[in-house]
Amino acid sequence: MNRVTLLYVGILFTVVLSFAGLTIVPQQQLGSLEPIVNDDGTEYPIEPTGLVAHGRTVYISLGCMYCHSQQVRPPGFGADIERGWGNRRTVARDHIYDRPPLLGTMRTGPDLANIGLRQPSSDWHLLHLYNPEITSPGSIMPPFSFLFDELTLEIERPYDALSFPPEWDPGEDVIIVPTFDARALVAYLKSLNASHTVPEVPQ
Amino acid sequence: MDKDTDTPYGMPEPSTVTWREGVDRSTAVVVMAFVASSVAWLLVGSGFALVASIKLHTPGFLGDWAWLTFGRIRPAHLNTVIYGWGSMAGIGVLLWLTARLCRVTLPFRLPLLVACVLWNVAVAGGTWSILAGHGTSVEWLEFPYHWSFVFAGLFAILMFSALTMFTRRRVSHIYVSQWYLLGSVLWFPFLYAQGNALIHGNLATGVVQASANWWFAHNVLGLWFTPIGLAAVYYLLPKILGRPIHSYYLSILGFWTLALFYNWAGTHHLIGGPIPAWLVTVGTVGSVMMFIPVTTVAINHHMTTKGHFDKLRISPTLRFIVFGAMSYTVVSFQGSLQALRTVNEVSHFTHYTVAHAHLGVYSFFSMVMFGSIYYIGPRLTGREWPSAALIKGHFWLTAVGMAMYWVGLTWGGWFQGLAMNNPDIPFMDTVLMMIPYLWSRTLAGVLMTIGHVVFAVSLWRIFWLRASDVKGPTLFDPSAAVTGGEG
Numbered sequence: 122m123n124r125v126t127l128l129y130v131g132i133l134f135t136v137v138l139s140f141a142g143l144t145i146v147p148q149q150q151l152g153s154l155e156p157i158v159n160d161d162g163t164e165y166p167i168e169p170t171g172l173v174a175h176g177r178t179v180y181i182s183l184g185c186m187y188c189h190s191q192q193v194r195p196p197g198f199g200a201d202i203e204r205g206w207g208n209r210r211t212v213a214r215d216h217i218y219d220r221p222p223l224l225g226t227m228r229t230g231p232d233l234a235n236i237g238l239r240q241p242s243s244d245w246h247l248l249h250l251y252n253p254e255i256t257s258p259g260s261i262m263p264p265f266s267f268l269f270d271e272l273t274l275e276i277e278r279p280y281d282a283l284s285f286p287p288e289w290d291p292g293e294d295v296i297i298v299p300t301f302d303a304r305a306l307v308a309y310l311k312s313l314n315a316s317h318t319v320p321e322v323p324q
Numbered sequence: 325m326d327k328d329t330d331t332p333y334g335m336p337e338p339s340t341v342t343w344r345e346g347v348d349r350s351t352a353v354v355v356m357a358f359v360a361s362s363v364a365w366l367l368v369g370s371g372f373a374l375v376a377s378i379k380l381h382t383p384g385f386l387g388d389w390a391w392l393t394f395g396r397i398r399p400a401h402l403n404t405v406i407y408g409w410g411s412m413a414g415i416g417v418l419l420w421l422t423a424r425l426c427r428v429t430l431p432f433r434l435p436l437l438v439a440c441v442l443w444n445v446a447v448a449g450g451t452w453s454i455l456a457g458h459g460t461s462v463e464w465l466e467f468p469y470h471w472s473f474v475f476a477g478l479f480a481i482l483m484f485s486a487l488t489m490f491t492r493r494r495v496s497h498i499y500v501s502q503w504y505l506l507g508s509v510l511w512f513p514f515l516y517a518q519g520n521a522l523i524h525g526n527l528a529t530g531v532v533q534a535s536a537n538w539w540f541a542h543n544v545l546g547l548w549f550t551p552i553g554l555a556a557v558y559y560l561l562p563k564i565l566g567r568p569i570h571s572y573y574l575s576i577l578g579f580w581t582l583a584l585f586y587n588w589a590g591t592h593h594l595i596g597g598p599i600p601a602w603l604v605t606v607g608t609v610g611s612v613m614m615f616i617p618v619t620t621v622a623i624n625h626h627m628t629t630k631g632h633f634d635k636l637r638i639s640p641t642l643r644f645i646v647f648g649a650m651s652y653t654v655v656s657f658q659g660s661l662q663a664l665r666t667v668n669e670v671s672h673f674t675h676y677t678v679a680h681a682h683l684g685v686y687s688f689f690s691m692v693m694f695g696s697i698y699y700i701g702p703r704l705t706g707r708e709w710p711s712a713a714l715i716k717g718h719f720w721l722t723a724v725g726m727a728m729y730w731v732g733l734t735w736g737g738w739f740q741g742l743a744m745n746n747p748d749i750p751f752m753d754t755v756l757m758m759i760p761y762l763w764s765r766t767l768a769g770v771l772m773t774i775g776h777v778v779f780a781v782s783l784w785r786i787f788w789l790r791a792s793d794v795k796g797p798t799l800f801d802p803s804a805a806v807t808g809g810e811g
Contacts, residue, residue: 124498125498128503128506129510131580132506132510133510133514135583135584135587136514136515136583138587139539139543139587139588139610140514140518143535143536143539143588143590143603144518144522144532144536147528147532147535147599147600147603148528148529151530151531151600152530152532154530180461181459181460182457182458182459183390183395183396183457184393184394184396184398184399184459184461185461186461187394187395187399188394188395190673192596192597192598194596195596198596199596199669199744199745200744203747204747204751210598211597212598213531213598213600215598216530216531216598217529217530219531220526220529220533221460221461221462221534221537222530222531222533222534223461224534224597224598226463226673226677227673227677227678228673228674229380229755230755231751259752259755260383261380261381261755261759262383263379263383263384263393263394264383264384265393266387266388267388267389267390
């Protein structure tokens with residue numbers, strides 16, 4: 122084998138080796154993971170559908186994962202569990218329906234792996250999205266007011282109009298209602314719950 | 325100088341000047357098109373960066389439009405600087421270096437020119453898609469799936485043209501820069517195709533997509549930008565200094581250990597995450613093993629430059645190149661350490677990582693590209709850089725800006741991580757404590773952006789101004805120019 126051939130072969134061999142090691146082998150190991158079937162026939166995790174599935178696309182479209190992770194590190198490594206971000210570490214099985222998984226690499230804001238459990242109130246989520254300062258003073262999360270419609274017509278107050286705390290009240294005749302995207306995003310956030318027991322993490 | 329091997333150092337001889345001019349002229353239009361496009365994208369990417377940076381300490385800034393929300397501006401910044409600035413500048417330098425080192429004229433000039441135009445269309449289209457809300461939230465692969473087919477085709481044209489030059493080469497000796505260039509044109513198209521197929525094509529499932537994501541994303545730097553950057557340093561250092569590379573054997577060791585270890589390092593982005601422990605371990609091992617190629621390259625470059633650091637006062641190219649080469653050593657050592665579990669426990673999920681990423685892509689790769697473009701520009705246009713003051717301004721604005729960027733976010737990010745790992749500190753405190761550091765980043769970004777504008781003005785003048793009054797190469801200190809190393 123002359124030196125040029127060696128160069129070609131070496132270059133291709135090294136990259137194919139890591140390709141196999143970091144993608145094909147893990148796929149063999151994890152590709153067959155199945156959901157857990159509970160005694161009552163329900164499953165965990167469940168594939169997102171309907172409003173939740175649409176909310177996930179809104180989450181992706183707005184790039185939420187650039188500031189929020191969705192993964193709980195194990196006890197003794199960081200303080201994720203002490204902070205109340207989860208009752209156990211997250212595992213590969215939690216993500217079998219995630220295409221792509223939204224694990225995130227940044228915690229400009231808190232982890233959201235269990236946000237549905239930690240903050241089950243739709244009203245809180247909607248106010249927080251409309252203007253994070255209302256619910257979380259000091260927050261640097263951008264306001265997502267563009268996910269809401271402002272109604273100024275003389276109409277009866279819709280059932281889903283936002284109720285503001287007194288100091289943030291925009292006035293009697295201003296009615297703020299969430300758009301479909303906002304409601305879907307909240308439905309998705311409320312669906313995030315990785316507290317189900319899994320065989321990978323002993324109790 | 326050995327005529328058979330034409331090792332690229334030393335004074336040009338009359339016979340070599342002729343072929344060099346021919347080769348340089350053959351690459352001119354294509355390389356200028358790629359370089360000019362890359363700098364345009366650098367300006368666009370800097371604009372996105374500034375908006376994103378301001379939004380982090382002043383969240384209401386431009387907050388009324390979904391198009392400009394942080395979660396879209398940030399990937400728009402990343403993708404314009406990676407696929408617009410970095411890749412296009414890299415391709416320009418790669419084509420020119422390959423033609424010179426193979427001593428052949430650039431083949432397929434029209435297809436390459438068309439590829440350059442389509443490349444711009446694809447970057448613009450992909451960025452538009454992200455801003456319109458069709459980004460994928462897969463880091464470094466945010467352009468929607470369909471754009472990847474366009475890029476794959478363009479990478480194929482590039483690969484074909486580089487390999488054609490390599491096959492037609494008129495020099496039997498293969499210089500170290502050529503190994504790296506050959507590596508980059510073979511590695512990256514493979515990575516890009518596989519990364520897209522595994523993730524956007526859903527050939528991988530669940531967290532394996534995350535593993536594939538970081539295998540790809542880490543290797544954009546490791547197997548695409550780094551080899552092009554090192555190839556440029558290995559070519560330009562000896563050229564400008566007029567002396568050979570210190571050790572051929574260190575070069576070999578450095579190249580093959582980089583090829584072996586760098587591409588395993590990516591999973592260190594997932595330490596503590598929901599993937600099998602062995603997958604994290606190989607990532608950590610790969611990262612730590614990077615000490616070998618980095619140390620060998622650092623020794624090799626240092627020993628080559630040793631005793632000639634005074635030339636930094638004279639040569640614009642050398643100043644950028646040496647700044648970049650030193651940054652490569654620092655960023656790589658930092659990266660190896662960051663992959664250790666104890667360090668990663670603190671640095672993960674913080675701005676420390678953001679500072680590290682910029683040290684690699686900007687302080688190393690981008691600075692080397694700036695230096696290379698300063699070297700190549702006069703050889704493509706037959707004109708000299710119009711103003712040494714502009715080049716000086718470019719250097720100091722970007723060097724000081726980058727230093728400020730890195731120090732602020734590294735320092736702040738480390739304390740952000742320590743605070744995050746202390747459950748007694750409320751999370752909001754970790755947000756508020758970062759605000760001054762985020763302001764320092766915006767200030768650093770302003771300096772770097774002004775530097776880019778200065779660079780663009782220089783480039784505009786050398787590319788488009790007809791006549792030039794400048795005689796001889798543009799040096800920082802013309803009186804000190806005794807050696808003819810800029811040949």
